[in-house]
Structure formats: structure tokens, C-alpha cells
Amino acid sequence: MKYALPLFVICVLGAGQAEAVTLAPHRAIYDLSLLRAGDSGNLQSVNGRLAFELQGSSCEGYTVSFRMVAKYRPDEGAATLIDTQSTTYEGPGSLEFRHQVKELVNGDVKENTKLKMSRPVLGQEGQGEVTSTESKTFTVAADALLPMQHQLKLMALGESGGGRDSSLIFDGSDGDTTFRAITFVGKTKLPGSIARDSQNPMAAGLKSLSAWPVTVSYFSPTKNQDTPDYQVSFDLYENGVATGLVLDYGNFALAGKLADLSLFDASACP
Secondary structure (H helix, E strand, O other): OOOOOOOHOOOOOOOOOOOOOOOEEEEEEEEEEEEEEEOOOOEEEEEEEHHHHHEEEOOOOOEEEEEHHHHEEEEEOOOOOEEEEEEEEHHHHHHHHEEEEEEEEEEEEEEEEEEEEEOOOOOOOEEEEEEEEHHHHHHOOOEEOOOHHHHHHHHHHOOOOOOOEEEEEOOOOOOOOOOOEEEOOOOOOOOOOOHHHHOHHEEEEEOOOOOOEEEEEEEEEEOOOOOOOOEEEEEEEOOOOEEEEEEEEEEEEEEEEEEEEEEOOOOOOO
């Protein structure tokens, strides 16, 4: 199950480009529930939580800690508890990338993978190594964006009035796989105009901020497919916080409601 959530991270896109948006280091927790289950989903209910924390700055790099714990109850049979934990570091200028993920199913470790990638300058091919049961090396295309690069690109698109973006993305969520991300960013939603958030006391820290509706669809570049492998939609606030999550895995979809939000002080770059 691909859990990538590039909506939450942001970094400087490249040398000479000033930051056009502010990013709030923060911790956000979302309550998860089953939004939709198709006939092939075989799901009665899903309950869980998603916790996300962002720390760092553009000059020191950003560290993202992520954990998603959810209990999946099928129409028949026993429930399955899936616990996915990851830590990601993207260095200044998006030249260095490290990712570690561990997944437990009913308490048993099913995956424990470490990955690292670096490139000498933006616009050049990256060299990486992934370690799980065995180690292997790989390359990342010169035009592939890392998550923070992608996030800044989407926020810049929102500031310019919205539109469509197509980018190659490497985020480490599926080993050495690179995805094609097709994104639609809608028109700006004015402060206080999202009823769901204005009625949620946990979103009080967002009431003075504008937001953009965003939908990101992930496609495998090696397949000829009309439907994405995975799709995520949300409202993205101008400080980088997302609300109203919808995680669509194809045969079922989860909704994420903001349950807690802590905004931290940002460290100033020298």
C-alpha cells in the first residue's frame, strides 16, 4: 500500500529562486475512517490515525516523521492492523535524500527498508542505494523531483491561480520506483471559507490563512494505465498544513479528519 503524502513537505526548488511561501514546522494528527469501499474492497470498516510531523528549515534540510496505524475489518474474517512508520530527510537544495520505512501487520514486521540517494546538482541523475533483505543500487532520472521540490511547485501553482501539473516524483515510498504525478490545484479558498475547518476547534490556527484544493494522482511510468495507482486530495493551506484528506487506493478510500494540530516556531536561516 503506497502511503506517500507529498502534500506535507516543501523546500527550495533551486538556486536563485526565493521562497514565495512560508512553511510552518508542525505536527498534525488525523482520524481515519472508511469513506468508500467498492465490491472488490471487501471492507466493512476502517478506523485509525495518521500522525505527521515536519521539522527543519530550507538551510538545514527538512525531516518528516510519519506514522499511520489503521485497523481494517473485512466483510468476513478477522480484522487486520497495519502500522506503517517512516522517517524522511531531504537536504538543502534537495540534493540529498534519506528514507526509512517499517511496516507491521498484526504486530509482525513485514517490511523494514532503508534508502538513500544523492545527486551533485539539480538537473543531474541521482545515485541511490536501497537496503531491505538485500542491498541494491539504482538511479533516479535527472528530471525527477523530490517531495519538497514538488510541494513548492504545487504551492507556486496555487499562488499563480491554479492549474494542472505533470511531474516525475521520487519519494522512496516504493523502493527505487519513480512515479508520474498528475496534479490539479484549484482556485484560492479565502480565510474562513472552508466550513469543515471553521467548525473544527483543532483547526483554529488556520483561520486567518488561505488554502487551495489539491488532487494528486500517481501513475507508474512503466504501465499504460488510465486510472492511477493511488490518489490523494486535500485542502492545502498557505503554511503547508493540509486538511480534509482523502486517500484513494482504488478499490477503497479513506477520509482523514484533522484531530490535533501543533504549530512550531520556524528556525531562521543565517
